[in-house]
Amino acid sequence: MARKQQTASEPRFRLLMAGLGNMGNHWLRVLSGVDEVELVAAVEVNSELARERFEQYHLDPKLHFTSYEDALRAMRPDGVLLVTPPAEHRPMSIAALEAGVPVLSEKPLAESMESGLEILAAAERTGVLHMVSQDYRYRPPVQTVKRVLDSGELGAVGSVTVQFFKSLIRSGFHDTLAYPLTIDMSIHHFDLMRFFLGSEPASIYGRAWRNPWDWWVGDSSTSVLLSFTGGVQVSYTGSWCATGRETTWNGDWRFECEHGVVIMQDDRVTVQRRTAETGSPQGYPQYLNEKPQRVRLVRMPAERQAETIRQFCRAVRAGDRPPTAVQDNINSFRMVWDTIRSFETGQTVVADQLSTHR
Template structure:
């Protein structure tokens, strides 16, 4: 049984506690939150009063026996929590994003390399069933070589707390999922980025809640990203709507439904003839989202494999976020070359 110290008892912390409850191989050793009453209430709801509640990770590390750490705190605390865990040679699973700044991300990578420790980022969107369904089609070459990918994400949100302190709340919170998925789907790193951001009238945010970006990927693949947290209707799913243009057809993910339409090789007058669109059955037979990530982390702690979203890989996804911001601020095309 793996014993886990969890940091964070807010909404995401409550969800992760449920994911832990669903596991037969993992149990909470302690719960940490600056709001002790909130943490105690969450412990009572999910387990028992025997689980220790602490205000800092150092307190918990000094008082309980544990095998690993789960960090579900806001990103500005990530660097300190990873430092504390790695000082005890303890593997840590962290909520996205990896860090609050690129400087923090580099400092984290220095620590990871110095300690040769396991730091895994919870990019759970990779393991949503619709996403895995699309990935299986792309890996099988269903529509041949890609030329264009279109990503749309629209939600109407009103969030308080640290989101109101962010200059780019959508980019600095949600977009890491979609940018990471670009790398995941294409199996490649971006070459350039040009982006703009703005805050629509009536937005509930202080910072820019909308963004439009164009990425160039290898093999002449262009990816456009259009997203907003200040949408006024017809929202997308959290996964977003995706369209993949290939030489042999198109794959779409819309409202979490995957559809394929392919060329027949025939022409009628001036029109290319296409097959009838096919709705693709979701992949099945494996855990998804946070359940998949927690299981993968558990196996890695036991020495069985290396998770796909370790910090050494995820540094490239968070770098995309800050390159988008760099392009917005400069008004220029930004390259990813060091």
């Protein structure tokens, strides 16, 4: 892997990575551009696939391991990156934490709420960092919306509408999930809701289904209504079995605020202010909507996974807790499982029940 020169004062961060599949391929591409990281081992149980990836990225075959435990013991890395299927995250996270090695895990935290709580408990018990790579937070359109909302220029947010539509075909671990969209994708959008609003859900009601033409084994479409503390109402509709026009991966978001709307659509951000208040002849107030204004996207020194790995390395070195450490991420993760509880019971899941996961 091509590397730039590293200064003597900055030893590179020795990373062990596990899982070289679809997302592992993306991570290898990202890591090849991150100078501060040195890949010291890559664990992949599928040796044929590992060979392909090693050739593609010009990696030394000696760095390939088929056993995660052997690699952890032999290489004593500064941190591990888990890009394995969700059901592997619990045992692999706990093994690293108990060996004193910090973990950066792909979302979702785990394959069940119970496993997620076990990872949280291990991180608390050992005092070792466990962070989830919620890379959607670190995308320019998302950061731009966050900046507009936080500026307060549009006043309080009242409600949010989110639409996400993709036509996605996947096999493998996705076939084992009863709710593939909710577990493997909506976690990003749920995490963004908490990020944008800076508050927690107070109640959740949802439905999930398969369309008549569905190619997914589990339910690939959902509609969820969420109330957040502070009173913001969110309506979320998503599908991985879309026909026709698709949204971006971020989805389309509309924030209804006191003084106007913020819209993120096709990864473009627009603000439309409602400013002048005039009296109608009948004495009713009338509001004028200004022309929609396109907002220039913020520039980020590092985006997406390049930003999450940067945060991870810095947090390990500084002994800090990054924003998406498991202690925070458990609250995004529990939204997934409370949504599923609502699907399965047909009931609204309210704050008292939500708080049992804290």
